[in-house]
Amino acid sequence: GTTDTVGNIIKVYAADGTTLLATTTAAADKSWSISDSDYVTPITDGQQILKVVAIDPITDLPSPAADFPITIDTNPAVITGLGLTKAFSENSQSVGAFSANETVTWTLGGVDANKFNIDSSGNLSFISAPDFETPLSNDLDNDYEISVIATDIANNTSQDSLTISVTDLDEIAPVILGIGATVSVDENSTAVGRFTADESVAWTLSGDDASKFNIDASGNLSFLSAPDFGDPKSLSGNNNYEVNVIATDNSIYSNNSQTSLTVAVADIEEDFTGFIDSAITYNYRIQRADIPSTVIDESLTDITGLLGYSNDTNSTRFETDDLSGGATKYNVGY
Numbered sequence: 001g002t003t004d005t006v007g008n009i010i011k012v013y014a015a016d017g018t019t020l021l022a023t024t025t026a027a028a029d030k031s032w033s034i035s036d037s038d039y040v041t042p043i044t045d046g047q048q049i050l051k052v053v054a055i056d057p058i059t060d061l062p063s064p065a066a067d068f069p070i071t072i073d074t075n076p077a078v079i080t081g082l083g084l085t086k087a088f089s090e091n092s093q094s095v096g097a098f099s100a101n102e103t104v105t106w107t108l109g110g111v112d113a114n115k116f117n118i119d120s121s122g123n124l125s126f127i128s129a130p131d132f133e134t135p136l137s138n139d140l141d142n143d144y145e146i147s148v149i150a151t152d153i154a155n156n157t158s159q160d161s162l163t164i165s166v167t168d169l170d171e172i173a174p175v176i177l178g179i180g181a182t183v184s185v186d187e188n189s190t191a192v193g194r195f196t197a198d199e200s201v202a203w204t205l206s207g208d209d210a211s212k213f214n215i216d217a218s219g220n221l222s223f224l225s226a227p228d229f230g231d232p233k234s235l236s237g238n239n240n241y242e243v244n245v246i247a248t249d250n251s252i253y254s255n256n257s258q259t260s261l262t263v264a265v266a267d268i269e270e271d272f273t274g275f276i277d278s279a280i281t282y283n284y285r286i287q288r289a290d291i292p293s294t295v296i297d298e299s300l301t302d303i304t305g306l307l308g309y310s311n312d313t314n315s316t317r318f319e320t321d322d323l324s325g326g327a328t329k330y331n332v333g334y
Contacts, residue, residue, distance in 0.1 A: 073154035098122035170251035
């Protein structure tokens with residue numbers, strides 16, 4: 001408060017006007033204040049209307065008593081927080097929120113306080129996301145120790161002690177164990193091989209020819225349809241199928257790795273479908289049934305338009321095209 005004379009003695013009484021609570025002296029600017037140490041009689045919390053009297057230091061005459069409304073608050077705020085310890089995953093910042101039963105200002109203390117921030121709403125966070133592999137706690141043990149302090153408008157303070165324990169996360173991609181960069185598979189079969197990883201993973205495929213394959217949960221790779229060497233379906237149009245095998249782990253980061261594979265389809269001797277002509281004394285020529293009026297080139301040794309001819313006693317074996325029924329190749333048995 002203020003008074004009209006420097007050095008006035010200020011006496012503060014209870015509402016009854018007779019119970020002295022505190023005494024102080026007006027400062028050079030005629031202001032005065034009461035601190036906890038000035039009280040000679042305890043005062044209860046709550047709203048009070050005190051009586052204030054100013055006594056002239058020269059005449060020792062008191063002024064008329066003036067009412068002085070005041071709210072007494074000696075109770076610190078009650079903090080609702082996160083408990084004594086909190087497990088916290090590395091690589092993130094937000095820790096949690098604190099609240100109080102009255103309006104407060106939030107501050108921090110403790111050996112690791114400089115690693116954190118708390119805003120006016122009580123939201124606690126790391127200033128920089130912690131790395132489990134590079135701890136910055138005071139003890140370098142990934143246990144960060146702080147105190148969360150709440151100060152109310154009456155300057156009462158309360159605090160919660162908290163240890164934030166940073167935990168490790170899986171940031172490492174799985175290691176794939178496979179069947180090499182190239183594998184040969186006979187035509188007319190589907191199984192290619194099995195892949196494994198050093199942890200539990202989900203298997204997927206990509207690449208030019210991924211649509212031609214399937215990989216199951218156990219890492220078994222196979223053709224969806226058995227390939228035919230004579231009718232390649234790879235994107236490049238040959239018998240080399242390109243596919244990437246991808247392994248993705250179960251961590252929150254979905255770490256993944258991949259290996260590239262070329263599946264080379266091999267030709268195999270297939271069951272004979274055709275006819276055998278045992279020519280003994282006559283000559284013959286055969287042209288493909290699916291190319292009418294093919295000009296015969298007798299110098300050919302395998303078929304393009306001409307199949308071949310025989311004028312001796314050898315047996316000539318003709319294979320036919322599965323689709324057209326035309327002869328496709330021949331061989332001579334002696």
